[in-house]
Amino acid sequence: MxxxxxxxxxxxxxxxxxxxxxxxxxxxxxxxxYAYIYRxxxxxxxxNFVCERAGSAAVLxxxxxxxxxxxxxxxxxxxxxxxxxxxxxxxxxxxxxxTRAHNGLPLDEAPFSLISRPDKPDIVTGPRxxxxxxxxxxxxxxxxxxxxxxxxxR
DNA sequence: ATGACGATGCACT
DNA sequence: GTGCATCGTCATG
Numbered sequence: 046m047x048x049x050x051x052x053x054x055x056x057x058x059x060x061x062x063x064x065x066x067x068x069x070x071x072x073x074x075x076x077x078x079y080a081y082i083y084r085x086x087x088x089x090x091x092x093n094f095v096c097e098r099a100g101s102a103a104v105l106x107x108x109x110x111x112x113x114x115x116x117x118x119x120x121x122x123x124x125x126x127x128x129x130x131x132x133x134x135x136x137x138x139x140x141x142x143x144t145r146a147h148n149g150l151p152l153d154e155a156p157f158s159l160i161s162r163p164d165k166p167d168i169v170t171g172p173r174x175x176x177x178x179x180x181x182x183x184x185x186x187x188x189x190x191x192x193x194x195x196x197x198x199r
Numbered sequence: 200a201t202g203a204c205g206a207t208g209c210a211c212t
Numbered sequence: 213g214t215g216c217a218t219c220g221t222c223a224t225g
Binding site: 051053059060061083085086087088089091093105107133134135136173174175176177195 | 204205206207208
């Protein structure tokens with residue numbers, strides 16, 4: 046269950062799509078419903094869901110509350126307690142085996158599968174993490190009180 | 200061709 | 213809280 050994400054839009058300088066199309070961010074300029082994957086700090090993979098909102102936009106998936114496949118995730122991540130399996134954008138891709146190979150793949154087809162939750166979650170917002178530009182925008186969204194957030198949020 | 204810099208995570212103090 | 217691993221991307225020359 047996704048418990049944390051951040052929104053990015055080409056009109057603000059923190060977005061990878063700010064400044065136009067490049068080889069890396071090209072997927073962000075395509076239709077909604079596709080995965081945009083990028084390499085972070087030369088080490089980690091991070092996954093975005095491309096969204097259309099009057100321009101190029103995407104949400105960075107930052108934390109997941111693992112429900113199934115926990116043994117496999119533990120194996121991929123090394124001995125990690127459940128709380129730390131998917132609590133971070135680089136951690137969750139490692140746990141789920143997401144890499145550059147998934148860049149540009151549709152989110153409604155295997156190996157992806159998204160299921161909407163039946164209830165209205167209690168969401169809290171705050172400033173986005175790890176950026177130096179457009180730091181004023183409160184575009185980080187988290188499930189209130191979840192222990193699986195990458196960082197506390199209130 | 201080269202250099203600066205990350206939408207991070209982990210070990211350690 | 214600090215230090216560092218590690219390399220693709222993009223701007224510059």
